[in-house]
Amino acid sequence: MNDFLFRSMSREQKAVERARKAFLTGRSQSLEYRITQLKNLLRFIRERQKEIAEGLKKDLRRSECGTPLYETLGLENEINLAVRNLKEWAAPRPVSKSMMTISDQVYIQPEPLGVVLVIGAWNYPWAVTIGPLIGAIAAGNAAVIKPSEELYPVVTGGVTETQELLKQRFDHIFYTGNGTVGKIIMEAAAKHLTPTTLELGGKSPCYIDSNCDLAIACRRVAWGKFLNCGQTCIAPDYILCEPSMQDRVIEELKKNIKDFYTEDPTKCLDYGRIINQRHFKRLMALLEGSTIAVGGENNESDCYIGPTILRDVKPDAKVMQEEIFGPLLPILTVSGADEAIKFINQREKPLALYIFSSDDKLIKRMIAETSSGGVVANDCLMHFSVSSLPFGGVGNSGMGCYHGKHGFDNLSHLRGCLIKKLKMENVNKMRYPPHTVDKLGWARFFILKHVDFGSLGRMMLLALMVIFAAVIVQAPNSMEFNMALSNALCAFTADMAYTESKVNLNIPLWNEEIFPDMELEQQILSLPIRCIHSEEGCRWTAQNKLLQAHLSVCEFNVVSCPNRCSVKLLRRELPEHMQHDCAKRKLHCDHCGDEFTGEAYENHQGVCPEESVYCENKCGARMVRRVLGQHSVSECPKRKLPCRYCKKEFLYDTLQPHQQQCPRFPMQCPNRCGTPGITRETLMAHVKEGCSTAMVLCPFREAGCKHKCPKTAVGRHLEEATHTHLSLLSGVVNRQRLELRELRRAVEELSGSRDGTLLWKLTDFSQRLQEVKSRTSGSLELFSPAFYSHNYGYRLQVSAFPNGNGSGEGSHLSVYIRVLPGEYDGLLEWPFPYRVSFSLLDQSDPALTKPQHITETFIPDPTWKNFQRPRPGALGSVRGGCLDESMLGFGYPKFISHEEMKKRNYIRDNAIFIKATIDVVQKILNS
Ligand SMILES: NC(=O)c1ccc[n+]([C@@H]2O[C@H](COP(=O)([O-])OP(=O)(O)OC[C@H]3O[C@@H](n4cnc5c(N)ncnc54)[C@H](O)[C@@H]3O)[C@@H](O)[C@H]2O)c1
Numbered sequence: 014m015n016d017f018l019f020r021s022m023s024r025e026q027k028a029v030e031r032a033r034k035a036f037l038t039g040r041s042q043s044l045e046y047r048i049t050q051l052k053n054l055l056r057f058i059r060e061r062q063k064e065i066a067e068g069l070k071k072d073l074r075r076s077e078c079g080t081p082l083y084e085t086l087g088l089e090n091e092i093n094l095a096v097r098n099l100k101e102w103a104a105p106r107p108v109s110k111s112m113m114t115i116s117d118q119v120y121i122q123p124e125p126l127g128v129v130l131v132i133g134a135w136n137y138p139w140a141v142t143i144g145p146l147i148g149a150i151a152a153g154n155a156a157v158i159k160p161s162e163e164l165y166p167v168v169t170g171g172v173t174e175t176q177e178l179l180k181q182r183f184d185h186i187f188y189t190g191n192g193t194v195g196k197i198i199m200e201a202a203a204k205h206l207t208p209t210t211l212e213l214g215g216k217s218p219c220y221i222d223s224n225c226d227l228a229i230a231c232r233r234v235a236w237g238k239f240l241n242c243g244q245t246c247i248a249p250d251y252i253l254c255e256p257s258m259q260d261r262v263i264e265e266l267k268k269n270i271k272d273f274y275t276e277d278p279t280k281c282l283d284y285g286r287i288i289n290q291r292h293f294k295r296l297m298a299l300l301e302g303s304t305i306a307v308g309g310e311n312n313e314s315d316c317y318i319g320p321t322i323l324r325d326v327k328p329d330a331k332v333m334q335e336e337i338f339g340p341l342l343p344i345l346t347v348s349g350a351d352e353a354i355k356f357i358n359q360r361e362k363p364l365a366l367y368i369f370s371s372d373d374k375l376i377k378r379m380i381a382e383t384s385s386g387g388v389v390a391n392d393c394l395m396h397f398s399v400s401s402l403p404f405g406g407v408g409n410s411g412m413g414c415y416h417g418k419h420g421f422d423n424l425s426h427l428r429g430c431l432i433k434k435l436k437m438e439n440v441n442k443m444r445y446p447p448h449t450v451d452k453l454g455w456a457r458f459f460i461l462k463h464v465d466f467g468s469l470g471r472m473m474l475l476a477l478m479v480i481f482a483a484v485i486v487q488a489p490n491s492m493e494f495n496m497a498l499s500n501a502l503c504a505f506t507a508d509m510a511y512t513e514s515k516v517n518l519n520i521p522l523w524n525e526e527i528f529p530d531m532e533l534e535q536q537i538l539s540l541p542i543r544c545i546h547s548e549e550g551c552r553w554t555a556q557n558k559l560l561q562a563h564l565s566v567c568e569f570n571v572v573s574c575p576n577r578c579s580v581k582l583l584r585r586e587l588p589e590h591m592q593h594d595c596a597k598r599k600l601h602c603d604h605c606g607d608e609f610t611g612e613a614y615e616n617h618q619g620v621c622p623e624e625s626v627y628c629e630n631k632c633g634a635r636m637v638r639r640v641l642g643q644h645s646v647s648e649c650p651k652r653k654l655p656c657r658y659c660k661k662e663f664l665y666d667t668l669q670p671h672q673q674q675c676p677r678f679p680m681q682c683p684n685r686c687g688t689p690g691i692t693r694e695t696l697m698a699h700v701k702e703g704c705s706t707a708m709v710l711c712p713f714r715e716a717g718c719k720h721k722c723p724k725t726a727v728g729r730h731l732e733e734a735t736h737t738h739l740s741l742l743s744g745v746v747n748r749q750r751l752e753l754r755e756l757r758r759a760v761e762e763l764s765g766s767r768d769g770t771l772l773w774k775l776t777d778f779s780q781r782l783q784e785v786k787s788r789t790s791g792s793l794e795l796f797s798p799a800f801y802s803h804n805y806g807y808r809l810q811v812s813a814f815p816n817g818n819g820s821g822e823g824s825h826l827s828v829y830i831r832v833l834p835g836e837y838d839g840l841l842e843w844p845f846p847y848r849v850s851f852s853l854l855d856q857s858d859p860a861l862t863k864p865q866h867i868t869e870t871f872i873p874d875p876t877w878k879n880f881q882r883p884r885p886g887a888l889g890s891v892r893g894g895c896l897d898e899s900m901l902g903f904g905y906p907k908f909i910s911h912e913e914m915k916k917r918n919y920i921r922d923n924a925i926f927i928k929a930t931i932d933v934v935q936k937i938l939n940s
């Protein structure tokens with residue numbers, strides 16, 4: 014590939030191209046290489062255990078033990094299994110031969126496919142991504158991995174990137190996720206005829222039979238359903254049971270939910286959360302139309318849905334239309350196992366089927382009469398953890414499988430191999446024209462008779478010899494033919510050498526009887542033959558009867574490892590195997606010198622206390638693993654330590670520089686005031702405000718005290734200067750009173766009218782009247798706001814006595830006007846010269862009746878003291894209550910009687926309106 018072409022490729026194309034290039038170098042084919050890669054993967058998983066668990070805690074609120082228990086321990090087991098058995102899995106697999114192929118090599122050779130694409134899902138992201146990867150590596154493939162974007166959005170990208178990836182050519186696609194995307198994957202795979210494994214989901218039924226221990230059954234169902242908050246591909250989706258059992262099933266499930274997740278699962282570390290709000294909403298919508306028997310609590314902002322059981326659910330309910338994939342458990346009632354089987358078979362084939370029953374016959378019947386990816390009786394989920402079982406779906410729940418050798422086989426091409434010699438034409442003649450009945454007879458024998466090497470006994474050998482003797486008689490007596498037949502016979506004899514099973518006497522022959530012929534037997538046993546392993550390179554030739562003895566030493570014969578490690582191999586490979594590979598071999602660790610079996614040694618590797626290793630903190634130090642722990646905690650310059658002041662973690666060699674700036678570092682006040690607990694970050698504030706030696710101003714500084722002293726001396730100053738402070742404060746009070754008066758005046762000025770008219774509303778009239786009437790003495794004078802006769806004119810004020818005064822006291826409303834000191838008095842003519850009118854307004858509705866206001870007008874008496882120019886400051890004395898004659902108003906003590914006021918609407922809504930008008934045109938000439 015030229016460099017330019019590579020650079021112009023998309024990220025996805027590059028990844029696939031790199032993997033393919035690596036695959037084509039052939040290095041992934043060597044078993045040693047595969048084992049090293051698997052061991053590296055194992056080390057990675059072990060080393061990153063903590064981060065893996067932390068990630069899932071964030072995403073699914075998985076408890077810390079949940080991830081190792083349900084994901085990574087299984088992966089470790091899968092890797093160990095592959096490492097232990099790889100040689101056997103990858104070896105040629107001899108298959109049964111027919112008489113036609115008796116002297117050929119017939120076997121299956123697993124071979125790598127090429128580049129495998131693994132697409133994972135988010136619910137068990139490690140199990141469903143690394144699990145298939147283990148199979149891919151073991152089978153000698155290169156692989157491109159695409160984990161779910163729910164977990165690693167930045168690193169891997171989402172749908173667009175996956176689809177770009179899918180455009181590339183792969184040799185196998187291993188997809189885990191929902192069926193809708195599964196179809197997209199298959200469509201993309203079809204373009205390149207890429208074989209595809211689809212690990213999908215579905216609604217996995219759970220039948221609880223009336224004949225079973227309900228307490229145990231419900232405990233296992235509750236575990237399998239609510240684990241990972243129900244987001245498990247093989248979680249029981251719904252329960253089928255008889256109507257009479259439903260209440261007990263609910264009670265038992267409820268009990269177990271409480272035992273597992275406490276009364277309040279929101280606080281329980283072992284209870285997870287829904288992956289996101291989209292799925293939260295989807296699940297809440299599924300509840301529609303169903304009856305909640307237990308749970309149902311939820312909180313959208315926390316993606317929380319409590320363990321929930323639904324009762325009497327109907328087959329057409331919303332919750333029964335799709336895979337639930339959440340903590341909702343519907344119960345549907347059926348009349349018994351027959352109806353349950355019918356119910357299951359009417360629906361798509363599920364990924365798992367769970368049957369709880371004590372009746373083995375019923376279990377076997379249900380298995381026989383239904384179909385599902387996997388089936389478990391009397392438990393949930395546990396088939397996933399059995400590496401010898403294939404894990405995968407069927408029909409709508411997927412295709413293909415993995416785990417253990419099944420993953421290896423799924424990601425290998427199982428190549429059929431037949432290796433013949435360009436010899437034995439006399440035997441082969443039967444298939445060449447011209448065809449005859451005789452030849453057909455022989456063909457029938459050779460083709461239809463399969464040789465079961467494992468169960469052939471001496472009797473069979475003898476019988477076959479008889480047949481072959483007949484062939485020899487009929488066939489041309491050539492040396493080649495004799496040799497071929499002899500060798501064919503040797504195959505049987507050799508096989509007998511390691512046959513352990515019982516002799517199978519069911520030998521199919523023509524109708525003729527078999528008579529032992531000792532002489533013929535001797536002849537056959539004396540035939541010269543080659544070793545049955547001549548093809549593989551054994552040069553031995555001798556009489557047939559010596560074959561057994563030879564095979565017991567033949568370098569090419571297949572033997573079982575004497576250590577009983579279960580591996581079978583050529584005798585000549587035995588020393589190498591026993592020295593380097595055998596799981597049960599004895600060997601010594603180079604570092605500690607201890608003796609191990611091969612299997613135990615693999616586990617010992619990487620943990621041997623005497624092995625010399627580099628410090629994991631990358632400080633560069635090297636030491637025996639035994640002292641590594643001590644070094645990491647107390648010597649390593651790159652170890653992490655918390656700062657004793659701010660508690661944040663630092664590398665040991667950056668801790669000191671940090672402490673020179675740490676905001677929580679303890680400091681002393683530069684004034685040496687001795688205050689404890691001052692830190693670098695609080696020092697400035699302390700010196701400015703908190704320090705007892707700092708100079709401060711007297712708290713009465715606002716009142717005018719100028720005293721300044723150390724903070725500690727303030728108390729004494731306050732005691733000594735009480736008089737000074739009091740007189741300063743009384744000055745403040747006086748100043749403020751004057752200011753207040755000024756302000757009030759200014760407000761009145763601004764709010765009063767300046768056109769010679771005052772319209773004054775007196776509210777709460779009846780209360781005010783009542784109040785004065787109930788008094789034994791005194792009267793109540795109310796004052797209007799000040800107003801002006803005209804712009805820059807006389808400043809005036811009206812007052813009213815609701816209960817009258819003077820001659821009107823107790824019977825009348827009295828009204829007066831008063832001239833107040835004004836701003837423009839110096840410019841005006843004196844005495845006050847204008848005609849004044851008072852009106853009490855009739856508040857009747859003018860649309861119904863003509864208002865009859867009460868009006869009185871007078872011309873000011875020029876001799877009246879208050880009509881002379883007022884003295885400045887006169888107002889105060891009036892309001893204060895000491896009558897100053899110059900401030901006496903002029904008006905009507907009997908303006909209107911209380912009786913008269915009731916006759917019309919003078920009082921309305923408990924208020925009266927008094928109007929005063931100054932007739933500036935009608936000026937009274939001062940004579
Ligand atoms: N059989 C199993 O082993 C197994 C395991 C886990 C989950 N599941 C099933 O998976 C489902 C839940 O997972 P999910 O599908 O929500 O997971 P998901 O959303 O993580 O999708 C799965 C994968 O498909 C990819 N993808 C999504 N849309 C795509 C598109 N349009 N084109 C190409 N790729 C696309 C995603 O990037 C992801 O890697 C359930 O049905 C569950 O039963 C099955």
Ligand SMILES: CC(C)=CCC/C(C)=C/CC/C(C)=C/C=O
Nearest residue numbers: 082083137140245246394397398
């Ligand atoms: C190891 C134990 C006790 C059980 C494993 C069962 C389990 C959690 C299976 C889930 C497997 C899985 C990847 C499901 C996919 O959704």
